[in-house]
Amino acid sequence: MSSAKVVNRFAGGEHYAPLSEIIIRPFLEAIPRIRSLLTGPPHRWTVREVGDGNLNLVFIVKSQGGGVCVKQALPYVRLVGESWPLPLDRAHFEHEALKSETAVVPDLVPEIYHFDAGLAVIVMELLEPHIILRKGLIRGQRYPKLAGDIARFAAETLFSTSDLAVTARTKKEHMAIFCLNTELCRITEDLVFTDPYRVAELNRWTKPQLDDIAAKFRNDAELKVAVQELKWMFLSRAEALLHGDLHTGSIMVTPDETRVIDPEFAVYGPIGFDVGAFMANLLLAYFAQAGHATPGDDRKAFQGWILETLEAFWTGFERRFLALWRTKNRGDAFTTGLFTDAAGTQALEAYRTATLARIFQDSVGFAGAKMARRILGLAHVEDLESITDPDRRAACELRALDLARTLMVNRAGITSVHQLRTAAEAIRTG
Numbered sequence: 001m002s003s004a005k006v007v008n009r010f011a012g013g014e015h016y017a018p019l020s021e022i023i024i025r026p027f028l029e030a031i032p033r034i035r036s037l038l039t040g041p042p043h044r045w046t047v048r049e050v051g052d053g054n055l056n057l058v059f060i061v062k063s064q065g066g067g068v069c070v071k072q073a074l075p076y077v078r079l080v081g082e083s084w085p086l087p088l089d090r091a092h093f094e095h096e097a098l099k100s101e102t103a104v105v106p107d108l109v110p111e112i113y114h115f116d117a118g119l120a121v122i123v124m125e126l127l128e129p130h131i132i133l134r135k136g137l138i139r140g141q142r143y144p145k146l147a148g149d150i151a152r153f154a155a156e157t158l159f160s161t162s163d164l165a166v167t168a169r170t171k172k173e174h175m176a177i178f179c180l181n182t183e184l185c186r187i188t189e190d191l192v193f194t195d196p197y198r199v200a201e202l203n204r205w206t207k208p209q210l211d212d213i214a215a216k217f218r219n220d221a222e223l224k225v226a227v228q229e230l231k232w233m234f235l236s237r238a239e240a241l242l243h244g245d246l247h248t249g250s251i252m253v254t255p256d257e258t259r260v261i262d263p264e265f266a267v268y269g270p271i272g273f274d275v276g277a278f279m280a281n282l283l284l285a286y287f288a289q290a291g292h293a294t295p296g297d298d299r300k301a302f303q304g305w306i307l308e309t310l311e312a313f314w315t316g317f318e319r320r321f322l323a324l325w326r327t328k329n330r331g332d333a334f335t336t337g338l339f340t341d342a343a344g345t346q347a348l349e350a351y352r353t354a355t356l357a358r359i360f361q362d363s364v365g366f367a368g369a370k371m372a373r374r375i376l377g378l379a380h381v382e383d384l385e386s387i388t389d390p391d392r393r394a395a396c397e398l399r400a401l402d403l404a405r406t407l408m409v410n411r412a413g414i415t416s417v418h419q420l421r422t423a424a425e426a427i428r429t430g
């Protein structure tokens with residue numbers, strides 16, 4: 001497929017133009033729902049482009065009476081530039097995923113006000129005074145509701161789109177929508193599972209401190225088998241509709257509220273991919289803390305809080321997923337009525353427990369892959385990038401890579417979240 005064809009797929013390319021702080025006003029003014037949210041004349045609205053992610057434009061538009069957030073896909077990867085074209089239809093996949101999430105966790109996602117496929121624009125609730133979770137973690141801020149909220153988000157969204165919850169027909173129809181999100185999946189396939197393990201033009205790392213470990217990763221056959229096995233799982237195991245990019249930059253928080261944003265990488269895939277993404281980003285935040293320590297605050301207590309959050313997240317996810325399975329198993333997998341007698345009930349419950357253990361093991365592996373890609377691949381994380389002294393940053397990154405490798409290669413040996421915590425702590429002190 002030519003890149004021009006890819007870029008214009010589904011998005012009514014001939015109507016597309018990137019929004020600016022000027023043309024966004026008449027665009028919003030013409031939408032009745034938005035007109036009722038933004039008060040006063042459009043020239044009085046304040047408009048700021050605030051996008052600092054890798055892909056899109058994000059505008060915050062405020063009037064005296066209220067505000068909105070406007071997200072628009074660009075026809076290329078913002079992080080790299082026009083040399084890397086990207087389809088605008090990712091806004092369509094994001095919109096579809098947001099609708100699916102809203103059906104089960106409306107309080108954990110932004111409200112959608114308007115979708116324009118031609119412009120690849122989603123107008124949504126302005127989340128204020130929320131901040132990006134990653135930035136809060138860099139500052140050492142605690143979020144008491146985070147673990148429970150993300151556990152509920154993951155359990156509800158993943159269960160509700162799985163064969164346990166819906167009929168085979170419903171699932172296949174929904175899968176048909178997201179199967180076409182091929183270009184964003186391709187980014188994940190390359191950037192997470194492949195590029196950090198080969199020489200790739202866009203790879204980068206802290207040089208020269210990490211040169212040796214980068215070369216080791218490229219020549220580590222055991223590790224490459226492990227990560228390719230994870231990639232195969234990502235490609236082939238369509239267990240549930242994934243958020244697809246559930247890192248701490250895709251979560252907005254206040255001390256009392258959590259919202260998950262940005263599901264443009266949504267696709268059907270293995271449940272452990274989303275669960276592992278969140279774990280990985282907590283672990284990256286954990287290893288970065290040493291780089292943010294000051295004489296007055298060694299950040300050790302905060303590191304302890306991060307690991308408690310990791311444990312509470314997994315425990316909460318497991319509990320809620322199991323509860324949903326026990327009470328809302330209306331799909332075609334594990335057909336209701338097959339397990340009514342005592343032996344059946346017992347066998348089913350044992351299978352449920354074993355399945356959650358398998359999902360944990362998958363999550364551990366995916367967490368390792370998601371950690372390594374943020375240190376050796378193209379797209380890094382602010383937790384580590386904001387450590388300005390390269391030696392100090394590299395020390396944190398080496399510890400994170402040490403754990404990442406273990407999680408991928410030895411995921412079968414890590415059978416509880418407590419063991420995962422201990423493995424992380426052993427590296428910090430080791």
Ligand code: SR1
Nearest residue numbers: 054077187188191245379
């Ligand atoms: C080229 S896009 C790089 C990364 O940004 C997104 O947040 C995804 O994680 C993607 O892999």
Ligand code: MG
Nearest residue numbers: 053245250262
């Ligand atoms: Mg994103």
